Amino acid sequence: MKIIKLTTYRVPPRWMLLKIETDEGVVGWGEPVIEGRARSVETAVQELESYLIGQDPARINDLWQTMYRAGFYRGGAILMSAIAGIDQALWDIKGKVLGKPVYELLGGLVRDRMKMYSWVGGDRPSDIIEQIRTLQKGGFNTFKMNATEELGMLDTSAKVDEAVRRVAEIREAFGTTIEFGLDFHGRVAAPMAKVLLRELEQYRPLFVEEPVLAEQAEYYPRLAEQTSIPLAAGERMYSRFEFKNVFAAGGLSIVQPDLSHAGGITECVKIASMAEAYDVTLAPHCPLGPVALASCLHVDFVSYNAVLQEQSMGIHYNKGGELLDYVINKDDFKIIDGYCNPLTKPGLGVEVDEARVIEASKNAPDWRNPVWRHEDGSVAEW
Numbered sequence: 037m038k039i040i041k042l043t044t045y046r047v048p049p050r051w052m053l054l055k056i057e058t059d060e061g062v063v064g065w066g067e068p069v070i071e072g073r074a075r076s077v078e079t080a081v082q083e084l085e086s087y088l089i090g091q092d093p094a095r096i097n098d099l100w101q102t103m104y105r106a107g108f109y110r111g112g113a114i115l116m117s118a119i120a121g122i123d124q125a126l127w128d129i130k131g132k133v134l135g136k137p138v139y140e141l142l143g144g145l146v147r148d149r150m151k152m153y154s155w156v157g158g159d160r161p162s163d164i165i166e167q168i169r170t171l172q173k174g175g176f177n178t179f180k181m182n183a184t185e186e187l188g189m190l191d192t193s194a195k196v197d198e199a200v201r202r203v204a205e206i207r208e209a210f211g212t213t214i215e216f217g218l219d220f221h222g223r224v225a226a227p228m229a230k231v232l233l234r235e236l237e238q239y240r241p242l243f244v245e246e247p248v249l250a251e252q253a254e255y256y257p258r259l260a261e262q263t264s265i266p267l268a269a270g271e272r273m274y275s276r277f278e279f280k281n282v283f284a285a286g287g288l289s290i291v292q293p294d295l296s297h298a299g300g301i302t303e304c305v306k307i308a309s310m311a312e313a314y315d316v317t318l319a320p321h322c323p324l325g326p327v328a329l330a331s332c333l334h335v336d337f338v339s340y341n342a343v344l345q346e347q348s349m350g351i352h353y354n355k356g357g358e359l360l361d362y363v364i365n366k367d368d369f370k371i372i373d374g375y376c377n378p379l380t381k382p383g384l385g386v387e388v389d390e391a392r393v394i395e396a397s398k399n400a401p402d403w404r405n406p407v408w409r410h411e412d413g414s415v416a417e418w
């Protein structure tokens with residue numbers, strides 16, 4: 037069997053789907069995308085084509101290593117997202133050829149169902165209590181929200197109080213009937229991370245995500261020394277070679293590689309295994325589409341240390357498109373009592389509605405995240 041064609045489709049709300057065709061008619065789908073840089077990743081996929089056309093899609097490991105190493109420069113958000121989506125599609129093809137779901141090709145199920153969580157509160161956390169009540173009716177009991185709006189490198193007690201008050205209200209309203217993670221979203225610099233973690237400790241959030249920016253990873257062990265709140269990060273780390281430094285330094289209790297940013301299934305299964313060796317849990321990042329989510333679930337179902345899975349149903353980014361819009365087998369993604377079952381169809385288990393994808397790609401969005409500014413006019417971390 038040989039790879040003969042790659043086609044990318046940028047679709048609402050802000051995703052990109054990749055179709056890889058073979059000379060025997062078997063097709064694989066992937067989701068190579070960096071939110072806000074879809075066109076850059078699309079070009080990176082096109083640049084990688086020369087390593088793929090005419091090659092045997094079964095040789096995923098060789099194709100992965102070639103895409104990673106052969107171009108001399110490696111790593112980073114754009115290239116690793118392109119490799120990720122191609123890798124996903126190659127696993128989809130392999131499973132379809134062998135008639136097995138990807139998790140079977142990775143050693144089989146380690147669990148019967150996977151715990152899911154839902155975003156609440158949007159970019160500027162608001163109406164959280166109501167949103168939690170609504171999602172509870174849908175079976176969710178685990179949530180994530182942004183902890184703050186813009187925050188200066190050194191900011192006021194009033195801003196700290198505003199962040200803490202929101203969390204206090206949630207605990208007041210729900211007690212321990214729910215769990216929630218707080219995403220600092222890279223908006224909090226190290227000086228304020230120490231203050232916020234101390235003030236939030238009493239409310240026991242399930243985790244604090246990106247307590248500082250990934251480029252400040254050396255703070256993870258220092259912050260972990262001062263708090264019992266589990267610290268999480270990973271959506272802006274793109275390979276084993278970045279995660280290894282974080283595992284060695286310690287400080288993270290949860291790693292959150294994104295299956296569409298960190299090299300795909302081939303790479304993230306390795307990251308998950310490295311994490312387990314350090315007693316670190318896995319909670320793949322996934323505010324994206326159905327192929328990304330399916331890829332996450334296959335890694336979750338073979339990773340003992342997988343504890344939580346993000347999914348984008350109803351997420352504040354999904355304007356103009358929803359998680360299952362391009363999926364025919366929607367029922368396979370049903371969340372029951374806050375859990376997802378394994379995707380048992382061959383490959384990734386996503387039956388892509390290609391006609392819908394092609395139609396939607398005619399109005400490809402150019403989603404960009406907003407540019408926030410502080411009161412002094414300087415750019416703020418969004």
Ligand SMILES: O=C(O)[C@H](O)[C@@H](O)[C@@H](O)[C@H](O)CO
Nearest residue numbers: 071219221271321322323405
């Ligand atoms: O935890 C999450 O889902 C992420 O922080 C998410 O908010 C961002 O990755 C966003 O998708 C970037 O455009």
Ligand SMILES: [Mg+2]
Nearest residue numbers: 219221245271
């Ligand atoms: Mg995040």
